[in-house]
Amino acid sequence: xxxxxxxxxxxxxxxxxxxxxxxxxxxxxxxxxxxxxxxxxxxxxxxxxxxxxxxxxxxxxxxxxxxxxxxxxxxxxxxxxxxxxxxxxxxxxxxxxxxxxxxxxxxxxxxxxxxxxxxxxxxxxxxxxxxxxxxxxxxxxxxxxxxxxxxxxxxxxxxxxxxxxxxxxxxxxxxxxxxxxxxxxxxxxxxxxxxxxxxxxxxxxxxxxxxxxxxxxxxxxxxxxxxxxxxxxxxxxxxxxxxxxxxxxxxxxxxxxxxxxxxxxxxxxxxxxxxxxxxxxxxxxxxxxxxxxxxxxxxxxxxxxxxxxxxxxxxxxxxxxxxxxxxxxxxxxxxxxxxxxxxxxxxxxxxxxxxxxxxxxxxxxxxxxxxxxxxxxxxxxxxxxxxxxxxxxxxxxxxxxxxxxxxxxxxxxxxxxxxxxxxxxxxxxxxxxxxxxxxxxxxxxxxxxxxxxxxxxxxxxxxxxxx
Amino acid sequence: xxxxxxxxxxxxxxxxxxxxxxxxxxxxxxxxxxxxxxxxxxxxxxxxxxxxxxxxxxxxxxxxxxxxxxxxxxxxxxxxxxxxxxxxxxxxxxxxxxxxxxxxxxxxxxxxxxxxxxxxxxxxxxxxxxxxxxxxxxxxxxxxxxxxxxxxxxxxxxxxxxxxxxxxxxxxxxxxxxxxxxxxxxxxxxxxxxxxxxxxxxxxxxxxxxxxxxxxxxxxxxxxxxxxxxxxxxxxxxxxxxxxxxxxxxxxxxxxxxxxxxxxxxxxxxxxxxxxxxxxxxxxxxxxxxxxxxxxxxxxxxxxxxxxxxxxxxxxxxxxxxxxxxxxxxxxxxxxxxxxxxxxxxxxxxxxxxxxxxxxxxxxxxxxxxxxxxxxxxxxxxxxxxxxxxxxxxxxxxxxxxxxxxxxxxxxxxxxxxxxxxxxxxxxxxxxxxxxxxxxxxxxxxxxxxxxxxxxxxxxxxxxxxx
Numbered sequence: 001x002x003x004x005x006x007x008x009x010x011x012x013x014x015x016x017x018x019x020x021x022x023x024x025x026x027x028x029x030x031x032x033x034x035x036x037x038x039x040x041x042x043x044x045x046x047x048x049x050x051x052x053x054x055x056x057x058x059x060x061x062x063x064x065x066x067x068x069x070x071x072x073x074x075x076x077x078x079x080x081x082x083x084x085x086x087x088x089x090x091x092x093x094x095x096x097x098x099x100x101x102x103x104x105x106x107x108x109x110x111x112x113x114x115x116x117x118x119x120x121x122x123x124x125x126x127x128x129x130x131x132x133x134x135x136x137x138x139x140x141x142x143x144x145x146x147x148x149x150x151x152x153x154x155x156x157x158x159x160x161x162x163x164x165x166x167x168x169x170x171x172x173x174x175x176x177x178x179x180x181x182x183x184x185x186x187x188x189x190x191x192x193x194x195x196x197x198x199x200x201x202x203x204x205x206x207x208x209x210x211x212x213x214x215x216x217x218x219x220x221x222x223x224x225x226x227x228x229x230x231x232x233x234x235x236x237x238x239x240x241x242x243x244x245x246x247x248x249x250x251x252x253x254x255x256x257x258x259x260x261x262x263x264x265x266x267x268x269x270x271x272x273x274x275x276x277x278x279x280x281x282x283x284x285x286x287x288x289x290x291x292x293x294x295x296x297x298x299x300x301x302x303x304x305x306x307x308x309x310x311x312x313x314x315x316x317x318x319x320x321x322x323x324x325x326x327x328x329x330x331x332x333x334x335x336x337x338x339x340x341x342x343x344x345x346x347x348x349x350x351x352x353x354x355x356x357x358x359x360x361x362x363x364x365x366x367x368x369x370x371x372x373x374x375x376x377x378x379x380x381x382x383x384x385x386x387x388x389x390x391x392x393x394x395x396x397x398x399x400x401x402x403x404x405x406x407x408x409x410x411x412x413x414x415x416x417x418x419x420x421x422x423x424x425x426x427x428x429x430x431x432x433x434x435x436x437x438x439x440x441x442x443x444x445x446x447x448x449x450x451x452x453x454x455x456x457x458x459x460x461x462x463x464x465x466x467x
Numbered sequence: 468x469x470x471x472x473x474x475x476x477x478x479x480x481x482x483x484x485x486x487x488x489x490x491x492x493x494x495x496x497x498x499x500x501x502x503x504x505x506x507x508x509x510x511x512x513x514x515x516x517x518x519x520x521x522x523x524x525x526x527x528x529x530x531x532x533x534x535x536x537x538x539x540x541x542x543x544x545x546x547x548x549x550x551x552x553x554x555x556x557x558x559x560x561x562x563x564x565x566x567x568x569x570x571x572x573x574x575x576x577x578x579x580x581x582x583x584x585x586x587x588x589x590x591x592x593x594x595x596x597x598x599x600x601x602x603x604x605x606x607x608x609x610x611x612x613x614x615x616x617x618x619x620x621x622x623x624x625x626x627x628x629x630x631x632x633x634x635x636x637x638x639x640x641x642x643x644x645x646x647x648x649x650x651x652x653x654x655x656x657x658x659x660x661x662x663x664x665x666x667x668x669x670x671x672x673x674x675x676x677x678x679x680x681x682x683x684x685x686x687x688x689x690x691x692x693x694x695x696x697x698x699x700x701x702x703x704x705x706x707x708x709x710x711x712x713x714x715x716x717x718x719x720x721x722x723x724x725x726x727x728x729x730x731x732x733x734x735x736x737x738x739x740x741x742x743x744x745x746x747x748x749x750x751x752x753x754x755x756x757x758x759x760x761x762x763x764x765x766x767x768x769x770x771x772x773x774x775x776x777x778x779x780x781x782x783x784x785x786x787x788x789x790x791x792x793x794x795x796x797x798x799x800x801x802x803x804x805x806x807x808x809x810x811x812x813x814x815x816x817x818x819x820x821x822x823x824x825x826x827x828x829x830x831x832x833x834x835x836x837x838x839x840x841x842x843x844x845x846x847x848x849x850x851x852x853x854x855x856x857x858x859x860x861x862x863x864x865x866x867x868x869x870x871x872x873x874x875x876x877x878x879x880x881x882x883x884x885x886x887x888x889x890x891x892x893x894x895x896x897x898x899x900x901x902x903x904x905x906x907x908x909x910x911x912x913x914x915x916x917x918x919x920x921x922x923x924x925x926x927x928x929x930x931x932x933x934x
Contacts, residue, residue, distance in 0.1 A: 100851065140623035183658075191652070222475070222512035465671050
């Protein structure tokens with residue numbers, strides 16, 4: 001007899017052609033036994049919901065049933081029937097059972113209610129739990145939403161290099177990349193390591209941002225976006241930092257500050273709306289189990305017009321708040337970089353909606369941002385979100401060669417390997433701008449998870465590169 | 468007067484609402500002048516086609532017109548009119564001209580017909596040429612096709628780590644990643660570098676493949692795919708090797724060899740069909756300028772059923788060919804790894820269609836491939852393409868713990884950091900398989916380009932990490 005083809009559980013649970021024969025395969029979440037009936041809750045990762053496999057224990061080998069424990073992998077065939085219990089439409093009246101892979105009682109995901117830290121130590125198996133299954137499916141959906149948005153809007157996905165010889169971005173500490181034998185390093189006469197015989201013939205590192213190369217793409221193809229890994233070698237053991245994380249960096253020719261803010265708002269709303277439309281079951285689970293204000297917060301973002309706020313005006317609001325008795329850890333004054341507490345006050349308490357802040361003092365922003373006419377502020381534009389703080393950081397770029405070089409010199413930025421970046425301003429320069437979105441920040445916001453190590457499959461952090 | 472909004476050139480060229488006022492912005496490809504009329508061919512990267520801006524030189528400042536040289540960036544406003552010339556529907560009768568960025572005669576892309584090697588040295592500007600614009604738009608489209616295919620088929624995009632402490636894959640030489648100061652390295656008593664104080668507390672490298680971690684995803688979420696950068700520190704200066712390239716690695720639970728071959732064939736045909744449907748203008752250009760058998764070859768792939776061929780049978784065919792007088796550089800015998808000349812003979816001369824080869828001798832394939840019952844061959848499955856040779860390499864994975872460990876021991880693979888991989892076979896193991904596609908190989912095939920350095924924006928190769 002030919003075996004019937006497997007149906008995914010997400011599809012089985014939708015079906016109403018009761019009495020059909022179906023086959024499902026997956027991992028056992030629970031197995032409850034009694035003399036008259038066994039219930040096996042089976043999950044295959046295609047949905048957060050389990051299908052219930054109903055087994056008459058008198059019709060199966062007792063030894064086989066004993067091996068169907070939490071974590072075991074089985075194949076179950078049977079008749080699709082209308083579910084008697086609550087929650088699901090359908091369940092399976094089992095006629096055939098096969099054990100594909102047993103699972104001993106030392107299975108680390110055996111017990112419910114383990115801590116998140118325990119889960120991180122078993123990141124290779126936490127993917128099989130409800131919470132991490134939900135997070136990973138949402139993560140996938142956000143990536144798809146991002147590609148769909150940019151493709152529909154005529155942006156080209158552009159792969160900027162991961163290994164780089166430039167360090168002008170200055171966004172953070174870098175990891176060195178080398179093929180030199182560290183146990184047998186040759187030094188030159190001055191006692192320094194010579195990189196002539198390293199793989200690339202010079203010292204190289206992992207990128208901290210694809211923006212500068214992204215500008216090369218935008219000033220040729222018109223509109224591009226990157227979506228790739230970036231790296232910071234900062235020794236920060238916090239719930240907000242990863243040494244390896246994914247960034248999305250669109251860059252657009254012929255854009256001004258207003259258009260850039262429109263793009264930021266439209267883009268981020270599209271992503272959140274996509275989650276609300278396409279991840280209903282997973283979001284409902286997370287809203288119930290992780291953060292019961294999650295759905296409300298997501299709905300808030302898609303329904304509100306974001307506030308557009310000058311930095312200077314923002315400082316005024318914060319100073320007024322201090323006068324009225326609001327206590328901040330860090331003092332408020334024009335010229336400072338806003339701390340998370342300030343951003344969250346503006347977003348969560350003052351405006352009660354997302355804020356796009358613009359026209360920051362040039363001293364706290366990167367060299368490539370376009371100077372405002374007053375010479376004091378730049379056309380930076382950050383999007384501030386509830387809970388998260390800054391979720392997007394962007395700017396119009398300085399397209400004027402002389403002004404850009406003046407900023408570079410004023411900041412003593414090493415430009416020896418950056419001739420190619422300046423060439424964009426020498427040959428047919430054009431107004432352009434873009435922004436960066438930390439992908440894991442977006443996933444934190446959309447899932448309600450609290451620790452960034454829990455929204456990426458295998459987090460890289462100080463002293464930890466497992467899996 | 469409020470300025471009218473810019474229209475992309477790809478859209479302008481579609482429009483037939485003649486007499487409307489439009490604004491375009493872009494880079495000048497050519498500027499031909501005469502006393503009575505100037506023609507400016509303008510491109511903004513949105514399409515390979517230029518829009519023609521027709522200028523009455525008596526109505527504009529002569530100095531302005533002089534600055535509108537090849538490579539300059541301009542904004543042009545005017546009336547959309549039906550084109551008098553051939554090729555395009557519409558052109559622009561210019562009423563307003565603005566120079567956004569001039570471009571001197573030292574512009575490296577000034578002259579046509581430069582060599583590809585020259586272009587590589589100016590990779591930051593080659594993106595503005597017809598050929599590289601076409602290649603990058605096709606590259607974008609192939610990435611989108613890949614995400615669309617997997618999303619539509621219920622796969623989840625899964626980010627496997629870039630920095631890894633494991634080296635069991637054995638796919639090639641690795642780059643070391645470190646935050647140690649190479650000019651001031653401490654060694655321990657045995658004279659070896661101690662990695663306890665390196666960022667991750669151990670020696671780490673850049674990944675050569677996400678497959679092993681991908682298996683963790685598939686055995687939890689059912690079906691995943693990776694799409695990320697991978698690295699090989701091989702000192703290979705060839706038109707086929709990059710030190711940094713992008714890989715796509717789907718991995719599927721509950722799949723057998725036949726289903727895997729179906730997936731490979733369906734997937735790759737989908738991508739090629741996407742190019743034919745969505746990149747018509749760029750492909751027509753490449754077919755004309757780069758390789759005039761390109762379109763025919765792409766059509767061939769989507770219309771043919773791929774041949775499914777046992778390795779052993781393939782060897783027989785090659786041996787017969789040798790007997791019949793065919794000369795190969797490398798001798799043919801059972802057990803050998805096929806060389807490119809053998810693969811291309813089978814695909815281009817013998818079958819004249821793509822071939823999926825299976826059941827390779829275990830000695831030439833990786834440890835994780837599922838052993839056939841004869842114990843001599845494994846369930847590997849490579850897709851061989853005309854011109855390219857192997858474009859996909861896949862296999863069913865060995866899901867049996869004892870057989871897998873036996874293979875690891877037989878091959879003396881260091882498994883000290885691989886406990887997590889073996890856990891998948893200890894806890895609820897399941898049949899699964901997957902494949903890897905080198906993204907740049909696909910782009911080579913779809914564009915007809917000859918050198919892999921010309922299908923990625925900024926190639927990383929020995930002694931070269933510019934831009």
